[in-house]
Amino acid sequence: MANAYTEASIKTLSSTEHIRLRPGMYIGRLGNGAHPEDGIYVLLKETIDNSIDEFAMGNGRRIEIEVQDRTVRVRDYGRGIPLGKLVECVSIINTGAKYDSQTFQKSVGLNGVGQKAVNALSLEYCAQSVRDGQTKVVEFSQGRLVKEHKVAKSDERNGTIIVFVPDEALFGKDFKFRPEYIEDMLWNYAFLNRGLTLTLNGRAFKSANGLKDLLEKNLTGEPLYPVIHLEGTDIEIAMTHGAHYGEEYFSFVNGQHTTMGGTHQLAFREALVNTVRNFYKKEFDAADVRQSIVAAVSIRVQEPVFESQTKTKLGSTAIGPDGPTVKEFIGTFMQQALDVYLHKNKAVADTILAKIQESERERKDLAGIRNLARERAKKASLHNRKLRDCRQHLGERGDRTEESTLFIVEGDSAAGSLTATRDVQTQAVFALKGKPLNTYGLSKKVIYENEEFHLLQSALNIEDGLDGLRYNKVVIATDADVDGMHIRLLLISFFLQFFPDLIARGHLHILDTPLFRVRNKKVTRYCYSEEEKQRALADLGKSAEVTRFKGLGEISAGEFKDFIGENIRLEPVSLNHLHNSDDLLAFFMGKNTPQRQDFIIGNLRVEKDLIEV
Numbered sequence: 001m002a003n004a005y006t007e008a009s010i011k012t013l014s015s016t017e018h019i020r021l022r023p024g025m026y027i028g029r030l031g032n033g034a035h036p037e038d039g040i041y042v043l044l045k046e047t048i049d050n051s052i053d054e055f056a057m058g059n060g061r062r063i064e065i066e067v068q069d070r071t072v073r074v075r076d077y078g079r080g081i082p083l084g085k086l087v088e089c090v091s092i093i094n095t096g097a098k099y100d101s102q103t104f105q106k107s108v109g110l111n112g113v114g115q116k117a118v119n120a121l122s123l124e125y126c127a128q129s130v131r132d133g134q135t136k137v138v139e140f141s142q143g144r145l146v147k148e149h150k151v152a153k154s155d156e157r158n159g160t161i162i163v164f165v166p167d168e169a170l171f172g173k174d175f176k177f178r179p180e181y182i183e184d185m186l187w188n189y190a191f192l193n194r195g196l197t198l199t200l201n202g203r204a205f206k207s208a209n210g211l212k213d214l215l216e217k218n219l220t221g222e223p224l225y226p227v228i229h230l231e232g233t234d235i236e237i238a239m240t241h242g243a244h245y246g247e248e249y250f251s252f253v254n255g256q257h258t259t260m261g262g263t264h265q266l267a268f269r270e271a272l273v274n275t276v277r278n279f280y281k282k283e284f285d286a287a288d289v290r291q292s293i294v295a296a297v298s299i300r301v302q303e304p305v306f307e308s309q310t311k312t313k314l315g316s317t318a319i320g321p322d323g324p325t326v327k328e329f330i331g332t333f334m335q336q337a338l339d340v341y342l343h344k345n346k347a348v349a350d351t352i353l354a355k356i357q358e359s360e361r362e363r364k365d366l367a368g369i370r371n372l373a374r375e376r377a378k379k380a381s382l383h384n385r386k387l388r389d390c391r392q393h394l395g396e397r398g399d400r401t402e403e404s405t406l407f408i409v410e411g412d413s414a415a416g417s418l419t420a421t422r423d424v425q426t427q428a429v430f431a432l433k434g435k436p437l438n439t440y441g442l443s444k445k446v447i448y449e450n451e452e453f454h455l456l457q458s459a460l461n462i463e464d465g466l467d468g469l470r471y472n473k474v475v476i477a478t479d480a481d482v483d484g485m486h487i488r489l490l491l492i493s494f495f496l497q498f499f500p501d502l503i504a505r506g507h508l509h510i511l512d513t514p515l516f517r518v519r520n521k522k523v524t525r526y527c528y529s530e531e532e533k534q535r536a537l538a539d540l541g542k543s544a545e546v547t548r549f550k551g552l553g554e555i556s557a558g559e560f561k562d563f564i565g566e567n568i569r570l571e572p573v574s575l576n577h578l579h580n581s582d583d584l585l586a587f588f589m590g591k592n593t594p595q596r597q598d599f600i601i602g603n604l605r606v607e608k609d610l611i612e613v
Helices: 015-021 039-056 083-091 114-120 179-192 211-218 263-280 286-290 326-344 346-380 411-421 445-449 451-460 482-498 500-504 530-540 557-563 581-589 593-603 607-612
Strands: 062-068 071-076 122-131 134-141 144-148 159-166 197-200 203-205 228-232 235-241 248-253 293-299 405-410 427-432 473-477 508-511 516-519 524-527 545-548 570-572
Touching: 015 114, 039 062, 039 071, 039 114, 039 159, 039 179, 062 179, 083 114, 083 122, 083 134, 083 144, 114 122, 114 159, 179 197, 179 203, 179 211, 179 248, 211 235, 211 248, 211 293, 228 326, 235 326, 235 346, 248 263, 248 500, 263 286, 263 293, 263 326, 263 346, 286 346, 293 326, 326 346, 346 445, 405 411, 405 451, 405 482, 411 427, 411 557, 427 451, 445 451, 473 482, 482 500, 482 508, 516 530, 524 530, 524 557
Parallel strands: 062 197, 248 293, 405 427, 405 473, 473 508
Antiparallel strands: 062 071, 071 159, 122 134, 122 159, 134 144, 197 203, 228 235, 235 293, 508 570, 516 524, 516 545
């Protein structure tokens, strides 16, 4: 029988084979570097984490990172890996010093897996350790030992040097490191480790004020009051309120950025509400207290339990073997530190009270219209064909829920092409009718008054925050023309104003579709730029047929399959380097027509200029 299940079906893999066969268990995802949580950044993070643990134990105040094309070099000035165990520490799984709580207390690395995964998933990997005037170098390829150099004398400072090149056989031929994602990672390390200097290709990253600096750097609008900065043993918190909708958190455990939150983030949210209620002696609604909050929370615990090897969500319920629960620890700290701060800073306390009361008034104003909108949507859903849903959704049971994607397209034509060829398991389609409303300057009431926005919010299930988000990726798929660009900007403005955390957490993307099809009788090439078109013509001959795609509706269902499958090109929408979203929205989406007109005229480039360029 072809599918016989016998003793021969049972296989035992080496650790290297298992890591390469199932990389998702170790680094979460592969990816080509277009998303900040793609595997190549996890490899870098796992390497830096070891250096951070050295610093946390008082060894080395500088970490040097160099990224040249695809080659990464990380050099720390810690104690250096013991030379006699260098091979084992970087290649044999479940080997390391993190099991010894006296050697590494409250570290990120715990399982002796991270650096072995880096080794196994790299085409080239080299580890060097310098200890007390001696050094040793070991070289690997795809996790296999290539050369073990003998111990030699060295006059270099103690520390460890790791050099690796991710394997393109796993990450794809087009993978690349994006500097902005690495910079964000290094800033987080600097904010959480005052006294440490990290460098990226010579540029220094360091912080004097910890999480206060982090919050001020990441604010995209003016805060309602100066950042509150609270510190204690093994805990640091920074917080303020803004004028935006939703809640935004940056949470960390032992220096690890827990992008998916966890028990510490939940404990902070609860402790904030309880402390505020106790201070003002009023039973405020929790949503009113947390509306527009921006906060950063960092704790250190012994032997933290994460929900995966990538450590993006904390599962620990206790600070340590003999310590209080995470909830008790953060609750007690907040009740003491924040209460004292509010008593000492009456102006801030008054501002917070006014913000809570404003949120309360808006929530009550929305209550009536929200119920009407829900009734309307319930009736409309029987006949509504805007959403062509998929079968697997984020947060539900299923083996592909992380792939769940909602494409937002303009019109039924594009929706028809995409729907006909999509993967019904993981890809859903939401069709707009014409241009959506410009929501700049409007309140959240517009979501319930505008049927299209309400149906979109319902499809995403984000009315009460991102905890119920049904799709991991929300993709704006509009035509490659002026109208398509306008619709794209209107949708981004909508999400930025009412659901900024959808963007902050990396869920919003732009679908990159081909502009040209170049083909002869044997070969068809799809090109995403004028340069790609010219290269295709050079390869296929000037006589090749060129088709310009202006709208998604022009692309046949058969062709669409290529663009939304394995070869999909997504550009993530990011808040990186955006210092004030309020100013940005006001300029591009507000009623400042003269200023915007002057900007357009001053930056206008005519076709003749483009040809000369």
